[in-house]
Amino acid sequence: MHESGGLWVRRFAGRPPPLVALHGFSQTGAMFGEVAGLLGREVLAPDLPGHGRSAGTPVSFATAVGGVVEVLASVDGPVPLAGYSQGGRVALAVALERPDLVSHLVLVSASAGIENEVERRERYRSDETLASELRTEGIPSFLDRWLDQAIFERLHRRGTVWTAADRALRLENSVEGLAAALVGMGQGAQPYLGGKLEALQMPVLVIAGGLDQKYVSIAHAMSRALRFGTPYIIPEVGHSVIGEQPSVVADLVAAFLTGTG
Numbered sequence: 001m002h003e004s005g006g007l008w009v010r011r012f013a014g015r016p017p018p019l020v021a022l023h024g025f026s027q028t029g030a031m032f033g034e035v036a037g038l039l040g041r042e043v044l045a046p047d048l049p050g051h052g053r054s055a056g057t058p059v060s061f062a063t064a065v066g067g068v069v070e071v072l073a074s075v076d077g078p079v080p081l082a083g084y085s086q087g088g089r090v091a092l093a094v095a096l097e098r099p100d101l102v103s104h105l106v107l108v109s110a111s112a113g114i115e116n117e118v119e120r121r122e123r124y125r126s127d128e129t130l131a132s133e134l135r136t137e138g139i140p141s142f143l144d145r146w147l148d149q150a151i152f153e154r155l156h157r158r159g160t161v162w163t164a165a166d167r168a169l170r171l172e173n174s175v176e177g178l179a180a181a182l183v184g185m186g187q188g189a190q191p192y193l194g195g196k197l198e199a200l201q202m203p204v205l206v207i208a209g210g211l212d213q214k215y216v217s218i219a220h221a222m223s224r225a226l227r228f229g230t231p232y233i234i235p236e237v238g239h240s241v242i243g244e245q246p247s248v249v250a251d252l253v254a255a256f257l258t259g260t261g
Helices: 029-039 061-073 086-097 117-137 139-147 150-158 160-170 175-185 194-199 213-225 246-258
Strands: 002-004 007-012 015-022 041-046 079-084 102-108 204-209 229-234
Touching: 007 029, 007 061, 015 029, 015 061, 015 086, 029 041, 029 160, 029 246, 041 061, 061 079, 061 086, 061 175, 079 086, 086 102, 086 175, 102 246, 117 139, 117 175, 139 150, 139 160, 139 175, 150 160, 194 213, 204 213, 204 246, 213 229, 229 246
Parallel strands: 015 041, 015 079, 079 102, 102 204, 204 229
Antiparallel strands: 002 007, 007 041
């Protein structure tokens, strides 16, 4: 592990070139350890602002984008960039800001943000409320409630050993870090990026779980707006695609990056 651009980067050894991978809310770069092993490719997975070893980094959507840009600029590029959920939104913004650093883009259970300004403000207020509740109840209770959402229901199929390990990794986060990430990097704080998708010239793979109907619709809509966008819907999977089906995701990403899929 090392620090780059103010972000703590977790490195999983493998063959070059590296894949830079961005985690979801309440996780850390450690979430990509399983997929990295299956890929056999070097994976650089920064802890995003407010998370893990980057908890002290100033938290905003802009600082997240800037930190990832510095990680990408620190390696011989351009290189592939992937992001899951919150990390997918950051990855999309990075690719739009510095397309010269990104050879391929993989978006998993991700969106371009909220288009309607009123809805975006409402989401911001909702995230502020959730952050306040997190500060009151603490991380263990908050995680119980967060992971009890229907979109994460199928993670339990991985078994008690895997879910306990996943929870332990999430518990590495701090209350203040996650609260700041909810407000500063949530969809309420993010500028809407949907109108810029056509500008991307690199190939983009947009993955969603078949049971996550909201993101199935988003995946198809984003792919239509992209010049070189390909949607892939994994059946019988919810929002937490990477956690539920890491081997399927690894196969998809490997085929996408080598041009065989």
